[in-house]
Amino acid sequence: MKNMLLIFTLMSSLQAMAADISITPDSSLQDAVRKAREMRRLGKVNEVTLHLSAGTYYLYEPLRLRPEDSGLRIEGNGAVITGGMPVTDWKRQGKFLVASVPDFNGRPVDFRQLYINGKKATRARDVSDFEQMHRIRTYDKRNHVLWVPKKAVEKIVNSKSVNSKSENSKSVNSKYLELVLHEMWCTSNLRIKSMTVQGDSVAVRFHAPEDKLQFEHPWPSPMTPDTKHPSPFYLTNALELLDEPGEWYHDIREHKVYYMPRKGETIREAIVPVLTTLMELIGTPEHPVRNITIKDVAFHHTTWMRPSEQGHVPLQAGMYLTEAYKLRPQTDRPNNHKLDNQGWLGRADAAVELRWTENCSFEQCRFEHLGGSGLDYVVGCRAGSTTRCTFTDIAMNGYVCGSFSPEGLETHLPYQPTDFREVCTRQEVKNCEFYNVTNEDWGCVAIAAGYVSGINIEHNTIHDVSYTGISLGWGWNRDLVCMKDNRVHANLIYDYARHMYDCAGIYTLGNQPGTVISENVVRDIAKPSYVHDPNHWFYLYTDEGSSNITLRDNWTPEEKFLKNANGPGNTWENNGPQVSDDIKKRAGITK
Numbered sequence: 001m002k003n004m005l006l007i008f009t010l011m012s013s014l015q016a017m018a019a020d021i022s023i024t025p026d027s028s029l030q031d032a033v034r035k036a037r038e039m040r041r042l043g044k045v046n047e048v049t050l051h052l053s054a055g056t057y058y059l060y061e062p063l064r065l066r067p068e069d070s071g072l073r074i075e076g077n078g079a080v081i082t083g084g085m086p087v088t089d090w091k092r093q094g095k096f097l098v099a100s101v102p103d104f105n106g107r108p109v110d111f112r113q114l115y116i117n118g119k120k121a122t123r124a125r126d127v128s129d130f131e132q133m134h135r136i137r138t139y140d141k142r143n144h145v146l147w148v149p150k151k152a153v154e155k156i157v158n159s160k161s162v163n164s165k166s167e168n169s170k171s172v173n174s175k176y177l178e179l180v181l182h183e184m185w186c187t188s189n190l191r192i193k194s195m196t197v198q199g200d201s202v203a204v205r206f207h208a209p210e211d212k213l214q215f216e217h218p219w220p221s222p223m224t225p226d227t228k229h230p231s232p233f234y235l236t237n238a239l240e241l242l243d244e245p246g247e248w249y250h251d252i253r254e255h256k257v258y259y260m261p262r263k264g265e266t267i268r269e270a271i272v273p274v275l276t277t278l279m280e281l282i283g284t285p286e287h288p289v290r291n292i293t294i295k296d297v298a299f300h301h302t303t304w305m306r307p308s309e310q311g312h313v314p315l316q317a318g319m320y321l322t323e324a325y326k327l328r329p330q331t332d333r334p335n336n337h338k339l340d341n342q343g344w345l346g347r348a349d350a351a352v353e354l355r356w357t358e359n360c361s362f363e364q365c366r367f368e369h370l371g372g373s374g375l376d377y378v379v380g381c382r383a384g385s386t387t388r389c390t391f392t393d394i395a396m397n398g399y400v401c402g403s404f405s406p407e408g409l410e411t412h413l414p415y416q417p418t419d420f421r422e423v424c425t426r427q428e429v430k431n432c433e434f435y436n437v438t439n440e441d442w443g444c445v446a447i448a449a450g451y452v453s454g455i456n457i458e459h460n461t462i463h464d465v466s467y468t469g470i471s472l473g474w475g476w477n478r479d480l481v482c483m484k485d486n487r488v489h490a491n492l493i494y495d496y497a498r499h500m501y502d503c504a505g506i507y508t509l510g511n512q513p514g515t516v517i518s519e520n521v522v523r524d525i526a527k528p529s530y531v532h533d534p535n536h537w538f539y540l541y542t543d544e545g546s547s548n549i550t551l552r553d554n555w556t557p558e559e560k561f562l563k564n565a566n567g568p569g570n571t572w573e574n575n576g577p578q579v580s581d582d583i584k585k586r587a588g589i590t591k
Helices: 029-041 150-157 210-216 306-310 581-586
Strands: 004-009 017-023 045-052 056-058 063-065 073-082 084-086 091-093 096-100 138-140 145-149 162-164 169-172 178-183 186-198 201-206 232-236 247-251 256-259 270-273 279-282 293-302 314-316 319-333 336-346 350-358 361-363 366-370 373-382 385-387 390-394 399-401 428-430 433-437 447-449 456-458 461-465 470-472 487-489 492-494 503-508 511-518 521-523 537-542 547-552 561-563 571-573
Touching: 004 029, 017 029, 029 045, 029 063, 145 150, 150 186, 150 201, 150 232, 186 210, 186 306, 186 314, 201 210, 210 319, 256 270, 270 293, 293 350, 350 366, 366 373, 373 390, 470 511, 492 503, 503 511, 503 521, 521 537, 537 547
Parallel strands: 017 045, 045 073, 056 073, 063 279, 073 293, 279 350, 293 361, 293 366, 350 373, 361 385, 366 390, 373 399, 385 428, 390 433, 399 447, 428 456, 433 461, 447 470, 456 487, 461 492, 470 503, 487 511, 492 521, 503 537, 511 547, 537 561, 547 571
Antiparallel strands: 004 017, 084 270, 091 096, 096 256, 138 145, 145 201, 162 169, 169 186, 178 186, 178 232, 186 201, 247 256, 314 319, 319 336
């Protein structure tokens, strides 16, 4: 096997031997995993450790670990596992550098991120400063039209893509242009079908399926001009918008990528992501993947293409709607207030995904340059830990755990599965740092824990996020569900809500008996000018259905908390600026 070295170590006369397999970047991770699997199957060893030499390991498909790989340990030594593909041979073309995008594994590719010299470049957009975003004029739900100022599209209207019908009305061939719309606590990615200029306004229409979803779902809603803060938006993904150094555009028909370099910049390395997931741990309820440890591995360069293919209309925390509409009349819910809407959800891909696992853990890993979420314990995961890891430059959520309503369950209905093995239990996230996450989908969070039981979120440092720091719980329902005994302790959260309000450093939903939120420090919220309500932000926020939760000894600069439509049994003890300095000093990552 190419560049793969086996080293056997005798543990004791009463134990089978352990094996160490050392591999290099030009060897196959899949082959190394299979070799370890077969050694254990044949009874040659009990334990196998894969030692990755430093360097970059390029994948053509996710690395999959199954129940037969239980007990495997992977030592990364700082190695990078990437789902990216290099783009080379850049040539000067006017003010741009241009390169042909090669096929990947026999197929043309599209992508939503480009990394130049190790940093994410900016997808071409109409504003470089989000404080300068334009505001919508009218939101026509009946006719599925969004009206915006003509000035907002002048870079497109003044380009060659305009088909003039008359002096006052122009139909715009918008190609693959997207509009990103700010909506209270979420942003929607909407693919533009057409734009028609009428006087000083433009009627914008969108492709299906997001066209129907966007105008039928009631929550979250864009803010119209009859409010004090109409919703901002920006345009992206058109060559006409490529006008700032550091921006790029991909012409998918011509298979060319355009980049406007900064002054004096040369391209030493350019990477486009081509995989959505790098590693999958896949078991079954009867045969989980057990006792896997991944240490000191960097997971880089993933994408998530649904926004380009079907749009992206989220409900909350990046969980996207597949169908949603307003209810008239409202539906009665025993033990809860009436329900005015229905919604069914999907979930974005993550760089690393786990299903049906037990005691599978990540230590000192980096999750970086990712177009979906980072690490996701999806379903049926028990007793795993994520410690001393770094999550940064992630488009969506950093760490995700538990169900956010199965696809077939309307999201406001209580989730109490007959088989409790579905529930992610006894996970731990400890001494990790999250920063510059949620940097594309602004409605995502650093740590998103849904229907979970016994999770411990402790001594993490979270900063530079677009919305909420830690979101715990799901369902907008006070009925008894599968959530219980969760713990959020001694985390440090600051510089949050950089783009969205209706948020908090720590946010909860649903009935969670035995859950304790204690000794956290939340401070220094960001102050974007364009949020829907400049006062609607909080340090701690127990939202709809939150029940049987204790919040104790959390330090905040003031008692700016919200208790919205809560259920019974919540206890608030000693939260605010009076909490002791000792607690304040202990929050965040420990040495």
